[in-house]
Amino acid sequence: MTDTQEEKNLEQEELQEEEESIAPWVQWFRGVAPHIHSIKNQTIVIAVSGEMIERGKLESFIHDVSVISALGSKLVLVYGVRPQVERLLKLQNIRPSLSNNIRITDPETLSCVKEAAGEVRLDIEAAFSQGLPNTPMAHSHVRVVSGNFVIARPLGIIDGIDFKLTGIVRKVDSEAIHQQLNNKNIVLVAPLGFSPTGEAFNLTLEDVASSIAGAIKADKLVLLSDVDGVRRFGEVISELTAEQAEEFVEKGLVDQEDIYNLGYALKAIKKGVDRVHIIPYFLDGGILGELFTHDGVGTLITEEHMESMKTATIDDLQGLIKLLQPLEEDGTLVKRPREKLEADISKFIVLEHDGIIYGSAALYAFPEEKIGEMGALTVHPDYQGKGEADKLLRQIEKQARKEGLTRLFVLTTRTAHWFLKKGFRTASLEELPLKKRDLYNWQRRSQIFIKDL
Structure with missing residues (x-):
């Protein structure tokens, strides 16, 4: 290894240490x-x-x-x-x-x-x-x-x-x-x-x-x-x-x-x-x-x-991006381009407190098969453990029934147990709508769960 490479490695280590030292402060400041x-x-x-x-x-x-x-x-x-x-x-x-x-x-x-x-x-x-x-x-x-x-x-x-x-x-x-x-x-x-x-x-x-x-x-x-x-x-x-x-x-x-x-x-x-x-x-x-x-x-x-649940509007886009981005980066959620989010904004239900978006879920309907997909079910870590995800699920189920859907499915890589507790059952790829089957990501190998409404 050359001296120059050693110096770069040392600089990177020092930078990482500095980032770790200020991380709590940065997180606090962003939150406030x-x-x-x-x-x-x-x-x-x-x-x-x-x-x-x-x-x-x-x-x-x-x-x-x-x-x-x-x-x-x-x-x-x-x-x-x-x-x-x-x-x-x-x-x-x-x-x-x-x-x-x-x-x-x-x-x-x-x-x-x-x-x-x-x-x-x-x-x-x-x-x-x-x-x-x-x-x-x-x-x-x-x-x-x-x-x-x-x-x-x-x-x-x-x-x-x-x-x-x-x-x-x-x-x-x-x-x-x-x-x-x-x-x-x-x-x-x-x-x-x-x-x-x-x-x-x-x-x-x-x-x-x-x-x-x-x-x-x-x-x-x-x-x-x-x-x-x-x-x-x-x-x-x-x-x-x-x-x-x-x-x-x-x-x-x-x-x-x-x-x-x-x-x-x-x-x-x-x-x-x-x-x-x-x-x-x-x-x-x-x-x-x-x-x-x-x-x-x-x-x-x-x-x-102050806490309210509502259908998202274009004014909520930035807050929604901020909420979803960490989970997209760590692979929990599929990455959604800004343009896609903007086009689908009316499909999202959001939880808002004092102007801050802290929870979301989306409903993508497949009316011919009378089934819908719930996507982007997310609650910010500061608000978890208070039943907020349950509120979102109930609202999505209510919206699905209103649209004449009889089943709801989700794709997940990390929260299988939670969905099983909420009445979902394990399902196969063949049970998904044809359009969704064609888009299934075999690299993520998401588990499939379906719930009868």
Whole structure:
């Protein structure tokens, strides 16, 4: 072997080692890229609990918010001050007054609310202004703008209890907020509102956040809470429809804190917000985990389920190619030229989640023989083990029956056992339609399975 050949071999070995070392990162980045794309130019309202700030989580949260902003999202931060107000009341020997977990705000309490709101606002502004040293966002310039964006009115007298200077949102100056967002500013809103005569009212964080989200038609509302999502029978539910959430609230199927959060989530959705996320503030990086992973870290509430099964269109072509390509490269699936996929796109059923194609199957009908072929049955590895392949098979069978077919066949080299479990039987080449027999690939030696419909 020549020196030149040895050098080339060494270079190839070094390149392979380098590829192996970065492979996990590359795989992660490719996986997160669609989520990054999906939040670009989206308007997101985030409700920041005072408890999160009180427990020293502000700096890491500001870092994460700066990342989200840098990726092109328009952000409104609404912050709460409940524990800060409690601390000030205690220092001034003022006894807190609550009814149904709602604070009754007299003038002395309102003074504490104003002081707490001012202190927290300065802390948040200072955290953004320090340039995030020792992080990838170092020296980034994030502008934060506050203002009197919320008009409020008194909550009034409920069940004989006068809530005094406790208020609820009456109106949001959505035009002013949009103007600041379009100027690439992060909008910061305190849990205070003002009447047209200048009177101040103490508002709840969730009321302000959900009202603003609805008024500006935000794409997302994120409620940072001291719970890790909505729990049912001790398990966090990763996704709920608005209808399911309403049932949970009306029938009391979850605890009071979940009912409280779901109430404001439903309020936002009814006002046109696409998605509401309830996530734990105590989980470091939780907001990133919620927005940039498939399953998230808390509970997502939407008008309808984000996962959908549909007939593929030309707009799904790129996603379908990306899904099938790895299996074509390792020989699990037969390679399909782009032109062939494009021509057959209407034969495909796809599973989609949040704009990402993660499952597919195709039906090729042979009407004269009343038989159909199911091809390209695929589920992305991240979604396997959840019954998604069963959904696709059922849909293909349903479509085949609709087209008057009485049998369904598949050709496979690696998943024989699965098809046998699903009611298929081993078949011979002679049982296939004549056109398919002529195209049989003897090099692949695929096994043939048929199912009566």
